[in-house]
Amino acid sequence: MLTLFHAPHSRSSRIIGLIHEMGIANKVDIRIVTIPRQDGSGGRDPANPHPEGKVPALLHDGTLITETAAIILYLTALFPESGMAPAPGTAARGEYLSWLFWYGSVMEPVMVFNAAGLEHPFLTATFRGVPELTARLATALANRPYLLGDSYSAADLLVHSPYAWFRDETPADPKISDWVDRCMARESRAITTAYDTQALAA
Known part of the structure; x- marks a missing residue:
């Protein structure tokens, strides 16, 4: 099971875009969470497993992956057929x-x-x-x-x-x-x- 913790209009929006580019929207459960915003709105969400309360955060069968580039690397390696990343060894x-x-x-x-x-x-x-x-x-x-x-x-x-x-x-x-x-x-x-x-x- 893949679960993405996402706050709308934030850095995690890039992962939403990636999911659609890869054609894996039916394989990822998206959970909306709140985050502290620069304008003072929002706040840390206890449902968000990210250690700093940020997004994106990805759970895969109990393993937590954080940081945008790490999640991009993880997903493109997990679904190489998407064509969104060059193959290892090239x-x-x-x-x-x-x-x-x-x-x-x-x-x-x-x-x-x-x-x-x-x-x-x-x-x-x-x-x-x-x-x-x-x-x-x-x-x-x-x-x-x-x-x-x-x-x-x-x-x-x-x-x-x-x-x-x-x-x-x-x-x-x-x-x-x-x-x-x-x-x-x-x-x-x-x-x-x-x-x-x-x-x-x-």
């Missing part, structure tokens, strides 16, 4: 894994620090900054429509997500903005948005 697999871990280890911290107006030499030395982040994406997308080539993958789903939330933060480089538009045009995004809107209303 060269593209290494690139795929690099994007998943770069997102959580570099991209999101850099964007959070930038949004909060935080600057410090330690942060720059460790994570670099927005110009380096933009340059890496522009280089990757210079001659191909998606991060891994001609096909959309779970890496695109994850890495484009902050720009989908904060369109004003999308770099002006057309290679990046066009890629974000392609990702946002996926049917899974419309399904996720409608699902989250309905879940909030309920």
Whole structure:
């Protein structure tokens, strides 16, 4: 049994999108939980097994998996036939894994620090900054429509997500903005948005 603990319009919305991209919606039980929101609303839900009360959290036969990239890696490995990730042992697999871990280890911290107006030499030395982040994406997308080539993958789903939330933060480089538009045009995004809107209303 797969159970996803999800809060509408949050980081776990990416996993809802992934589930639909993979065609496994009938294999995952989705439990709606509350989380503390930045505007002060919400709160920790005792039904949520995540150690910090965050989302997403995935339970699989009693085993808890947390953190978005880990859940993406877990699900795409569990259902390789979905085609959302390169197969182990292929060269593209290494690139795929690099994007998943770069997102959580570099991209999101850099964007959070930038949004909060935080600057410090330690942060720059460790994570670099927005110009380096933009340059890496522009280089990757210079001659191909998606991060891994001609096909959309779970890496695109994850890495484009902050720009989908904060369109004003999308770099002006057309290679990046066009890629974000392609990702946002996926049917899974419309399904996720409608699902989250309905879940909030309920």
